[in-house]
Amino acid sequence: MSFFKDKENQIQMNKKTVLFLSILILFSCVGKQEKAVPETAAIEPSSVVGVGKVVPQGGVIALAAPASGIVKDINVKPGEKVSRGDLIITLYSSDEELAVKEADSRIRSQEMAVESAKIMNEQERIAHTDLKRQLNDAKELLVAGAATGENVRTLQNDFDQKAELLKRLENDYKLQQSQLNELRIQRASRVNDLEKTQFRAPMDGILLDIAPREGEAVSMYQQYVRLSPDKPLVVMVEIDELFADKLEMGQACRINLHGDSEVAATGKISRISPDLKKKSLFSDSGTDLEDRRVREIEVSLDEINKTLFIESKVECRVKTN
16 A cells, blocks of 8 residues: 555656646747747848839830821831831821912012012112212312302202112112011921921830821820830839838849749849839729839849830839848
8 A cells, every 4th residue: 555655646746747847848938939029020121022114214205296187197007116207197288288388489479579679779779879979079079160059959969869769778678578587487387387297206216006097086285106215124113111211222123024933134223212102003903902102213224134025014122131
């Protein structure tokens, strides 16, 4: 009996020892977890990711129609390269062409009037010069007693009349020249109206799309073409406002095509917006309804490993430390 009682006491002691050790282990684990939490929260992210769009430096340009009319010819196709001054669209322009021809006819008639006024002015100037010589000679003869005062007064009267006539002819010549200049300005305006019916590329680039078709009407200031300027590609990226203060100029960036893990290009931040704004790069998709604000950055590309298409959706990883 004593043996069994000693055995039972030993078992009870072992149970108490196990329970005590279990309690010590439990408190030790809790202490470690409490210490680990703040250490994990203090870790700063080494990079942030934003959604971006590939665009030419300065962005895609929407061209506005300089005049209203009906499309006669479309001279290029979407995707084609154009140089500055290349003809893109031609409108029907019979009225403008007629106005230019009318202006040309009026200019030719006025040029003849100017030439006639010039000839008359020159002839009267010669007669005026000759009469002045006669008057001076008569005055000298009068002093010498070889001419009468009546003759001098007659020549003086004729000379004064010639001077008035010459002055009127000179004014008429200037008036005819002024009218000719006005007609030339009017013609330039008519030519400008005619040139507005010819929509030309304002710079080198690639036509992304053309809105009107042949025979369709175009209104003034209506967008008719989207043009990608011939400039280096950049990536416009939107970074969530939570990481807005982590961005700095020159930070390294990696660009991935949407859904592709391989690096498509690398670059650096070249511009950072000073303010926060609503998401806008892909706001027309209608899939992102989260009401958060973003900070926009521009990434200049150093190396391009894959083909990047204009307005492609990409992911940008910015290294923050």
